[in-house]
Amino acid sequence: MLKWLVVILVVVLLAGLMGPRSAGGLRLGRLPGDLAFRFRGRAYHFPFASTVLLSLLAWLLLRML
Structure with missing residues (x-):
């Protein structure tokens, strides 16, 4: 459970940082x-x-994982 929370946190952080550029x-x-x-x-x-x-x-993306 903790692993998925960390993964979601990292994805949201990256999306927030890269969102305006992309x-x-x-x-x-x-x-x-x-x-x-x-x-x-x-x-x-x-x-x-x-x-x-x-x-x-x-x-x-989630279907491929």
């Missing part, structure tokens, strides 16, 4: 299914397609 190249948050709009001066973002894509990649 998001520009992968266009995450700007895919065709992602919604972004302004309402009363505030910007709202709903990254539906990016969430599905990342969930699919995580599922595939």
Whole structure:
């Protein structure tokens, strides 16, 4: 159990550090299914397609382990 917690912690840490750099190249948050709009001066973002894509990649990665 402790081993999996350490693995999850390392993955989350790496994703947090590499996320901003890789998001520009992968266009995450700007895919065709992602919604972004302004309402009363505030910007709202709903990254539906990016969430599905990342969930699919995580599922595939876990299936290979």
